[in-house]
Ligand SMILES: *[C@@H]1O[C@H](CO)[C@@H](O)[C@H](O)[C@H]1NC(C)=O
Ligand SMILES: *[C@@H]1O[C@H](CO)[C@@H](O)[C@H](O)[C@H]1NC(C)=O
Ligand SMILES: *[C@@H]1O[C@H](CO)[C@@H](O)[C@H](O)[C@H]1NC(C)=O
Ligand SMILES: *[C@@H]1O[C@H](CO)[C@@H](O)[C@H](O)[C@H]1NC(C)=O
């Protein structure tokens with residue numbers, strides 16, 4: 254009780270004074286029982302309160318940092334599962350008389366046990382568990398904590414009396430994690446069968462059901478952001494819908510969120526010993542401001558997928574022969590590039606068994622390593638991949654093979670073995686896995702890792718995730734045109750309209766700068782790759798390609814500046830990085846710039862002015878926790894005329910409050926006074942096609 258009072262008092266002062274996106278929050282996550290006998294999990298930014306008697310249930314979920322209000326409007330079960338066709342709620346208490354708003358007076362009077370639900374038995378408090386081991390590499394930020402600090406709460410449930418005997422051996426564990434300094438809660442289920450029989454059929458119906466007040470839902474202001482840790486479109490869904498009551502309670506239209514596996518068929522998995530559900534991430538943003546909401550989501554990504562902040566400068570090599578490879582490595586070493594990828598079309602074969610080939614690659618990689626350069630290669634691993642016929646995914650409607658491999662067949666074991674063997678033998682330390690498992694089912698009944706169609710999506714997701722986790726634990730850098738970031742993936746395509754890289758050079762550069770600006774609302778810069786077609790990519794011919802580089806120096810410099818200046822690695826794809834001393838100087842200049850300012854360039858982007866090619870445009874990196882450079886703004890003039898203007902630069906998220914010291918390209922520092930809304934007016938003078946940048950501290 255003492256604990257409870259103390260914290261509530263503290264909050265009174267905290268709420269207006271701090272912004273977790275600007276101020277470093279040093280409060281720890283705490284858990285304790287309240288005077289009401291409930292369990293309160295809090296990190297001073299959010300709290301979640303659990304009823305323990307007559308059963309376990311979430312009875313409050315509060316935003317303490319932005320709106321100081323309750324997100325919840327009534328009680329639902331903690332989760333819902335099905336065992337052998339019998340649907341069970343996990344915890345919860347019997348229905349509220351209404352669910353339009355939380356009447357706590359009534360709740361405490363009327364709450365009753367739901368006798369048909371799995372019942373609370375006990376809970377354990379621990380610390381967050383890392384889903385995979387990770388050691389920061391490749392100049393990732395120094396402040397990464399893995400696993401993140403906070404509290405892990407495991408809540409144990411047992412089957413109700415009426416359940417069949419076999420279900421009495423089943424324990425359901427609801428896991429919660431809350432982390433220090435971020436308004437984030439993570440939740441998932443483990444279902445354990447201790448009977449050893451392995452004959453129970455399990456469906457995860459709902460991992461999380463929250464009846465929220467309108468503003469928290471997408472029907473209101475989207476103040477609560479809910480996602481799963483699986484790639485979208487893989488059978489895991491966050492469904493926002495109005496409750497059924499919408500038709501029965503006049504004037505009340507309450508939405509709920511339901512996190513579930515949902516496909517065209519029910520997912521049913523054999524419960525052999527233990528199965529885990531996907532994880533639900535619940536981020537309490539409390540604001541509908543686009544930049545704020547983006548920054549909050551970026552913090553979530555940096556916390557739970559810290560490896561996405563590694564951002565080597567890489568080159569896509571199109572010629573896999575030894576002499577061509579080594580000459581590219583020599584150039585890379587000269588200008589400071591950090592990683593070479595054998596691109597598609599280079600003839601690279603990670604699955605090869607050929608001794609002579611393996612020896613060539615391992616000797617070439619050793620050469621690269623001697624120059625401090627890491628090497629990776631491309632492989633098509635599942636989607637649209639043809640493998641031996643008994644490993645192909647079977648379409649349940651036609652009974653015929655799809656055009657993709659089943660990731661829960663022997664193909665998984667084969668591919669993993671070939672990948673690891675090749676890596677062990679050659680020193681390969683990066684993979685570009687094209688076509689990872691994309692969410693399709695497989696109706697085969699004789700694949701080694703799934704039973705039939707009904708568990709095929711679940712098992713394929715698990716194995717694709719495991720494949721990446723194994724690589725992540727070996728510090729492998731992983732490009733994947735998908736969203737396996739929480740399983741270890743490093744990078745995915747940004748925008749992903751590949752055709753734009755076949756547009757004439759200036760169009761490509763402009764469209765790509767616009768697209769990158771938009772995409773960095775969704776992603777941290779280092780999660781995405783862009784593309785520079787030094788040689789022809791899809792098409793577009795001479796007008797699109799940057800070769801011969803010496804003839805297209807201005808465009809080449811723009812590409813280098815706009816991508817390195819955004820902290821976005823691009824696939825510079827070709828067979829060389831420079832063709833003359835002039836182009837070598839250009840590449841060196843921007844690589845040195847990136848390396849010198851990497852610690853701020855890999856931070857989040859504030860969207861200052863989107864490119865419309867009518868005047869200047871700008872984006873700015875911010876790091877409010879830095880003791881030195883807190884902002885770096887890139888400014889571009891894509892027009893054919895000189896520009897002299899004033900650019901309002903919003904500095905709120907740099908953490909500066911009164912004065913900003915600004916220097917254009919390391920020239921003299923000048924002081925600016927921040928306006929009431931934290932912006933400064935920065936005078937800009939740029940020649941036609943000029944580029945500049947400003948340091949802010
Ligand atoms: C936040 O809300 C709680 C509960 O309504 C209240 O007790 C507390 O005083 C509020 N804090 C602030 C800073 O308004
Ligand atoms: C809340 O419930 C109590 C007890 O049932 C009732 O007297 C009161 O009118 C309710 N308040 C509201 C706002 O519904
Ligand atoms: C959640 O979604 C699942 C799958 O669509 C559905 O079966 C279930 O009834 C939903 N639960 C709630 C409480 O909306
Ligand atoms: C690859 O490089 C080798 C060695 O420089 C060269 O002989 C060969 O023509 C190149 N292949 C292609 C397709 O350019």
Ligand SMILES: *[C@@H]1O[C@H](CO)[C@@H](O)[C@H](O)[C@H]1NC(C)=O
Nearest residue numbers: 669670671672673674675677
């Ligand atoms: C790959 O499979 C071979 C043959 O079964 C086995 O000897 C080897 O240890 C495996 N290697 C890895 C890295 O799994």
Ligand SMILES: *[C@@H]1O[C@H](CO)[C@@H](O)[C@H](O)[C@H]1NC(C)=O
Nearest residue numbers: 803832833834835836837838
């Ligand atoms: C390029 O630079 C190198 C070293 O600075 C010099 O030796 C060489 O002559 C230059 N090449 C050309 C074509 O200017």
Ligand SMILES: *[C@@H]1O[C@H](CO)[C@@H](O)[C@H](O)[C@H]1NC(C)=O
Nearest residue numbers: 912913914921922923924925
């Ligand atoms: C700018 O302000 C800082 C302190 O805020 C001061 O130390 C510095 O001398 C000022 N610089 C100029 C050029 O006025």
